[in-house]
Amino acid sequence: MGAGDFESRWLRPDVNAVWTRFLQVTHRLEHHIDRRLQVNHGITHTQYEILVRLADGEEQAMRMSDLADSIVTAKSAVTYQVNKLSEMGLVERHKCDRDNRGTWVKLTPAGLERLEQAAPCILSLVRELFLDDLNCDQSAELDKLLGTWSDNLDEHDRNPVHRPDH
Amino acid sequence: MGAGDFESRWLRPDVNAVWTRFLQVTHRLEHHIDRRLQVNHGITHTQYEILVRLADGEEQAMRMSDLADSIVTAKSAVTYQVNKLSEMGLVERHKCDRDNRGTWVKLTPAGLERLEQAAPCILSLVRELFLDDLNCDQSAELDKLLGTWSDNLDEHDRNPVHRPDH
DNA sequence: CGAGGCTGGTTCAATTTCGAACAATCCTAG
């Protein structure tokens, strides 16, 4: 490693280790779930996520944009996936009453059924890999961490684009 | 929500909330970093990661497979990105002495320079968004969490593919 | 009103990722 001042140019070694481990773990988690979901239930993790959010929404429906926000992905990706799910018959588009440009995406009975088939599989996976229901301490700690991360991101999104370097 | 037994079919509500928040936060984090890196330094987050791992490796070089493992991505994706980086002149392929099928990927001076340009930007981002150097409690807690997650994943990978449902 | 700006969704080309198939090399047991 070139120059060795850890003050500002580099992360403190332990923090750096935590960061890279974080990246690895999150990727492995996603991978694992995605694979399981595709092999056992024929849907992607993102598709599964869409079904979940729809099931949570009132009327088992949701706007495209809200969906995109809650999945944290580009709007175009949502259109793509909703088209796919629609072709599979798991989801239906409806016109939105109060806003003529909006479209409601609604879970079909088949969609709900598919979700209920898949859910136990990945929920048990979440329990085994991520967070066992029983361990409340970790849950609380993690919740706090997620809170600060979320706040940090909100703040960054609120502020205009930084351009401090280069 | 359809049937209401939280015992085994569904996650406990708070755990569920933590899980979805975790997914959202990780995606937002990746997005944020990726965007910043592309706008300010013309490289993807994965490309940046590759440069980082190479810089860490001895001789500033690494095998393709190890690279794929440490980035947690498909081997083919690594070949693709290494080709890109090679075209950019940030990286070079060399034959591996001890293993004729292996290839070493080595950081070029230009690659190191590019990395050193980009690093401060995203490291400060990591500090601001993810983990400030100063907060040791959180760091320790997070480290513990990452450890258990990592172990869980190892165990799951070690065991043959489960097929508990359907 | 009604012109400008904002928001919701889709389309499109480009990029990236993935997994399966493959060839080449290594390694180990017999």
Added chain:
DNA sequence: CTAGGATTGTTCGAAATTGAACCAGCCTCG
């Protein structure tokens, strides 16, 4: 020594994601 199995890296086609461009409907302020 060698045959069979594992590992390494690439290629290939298919799928997914992205951002920008775009249209349409909303909204507000003059």
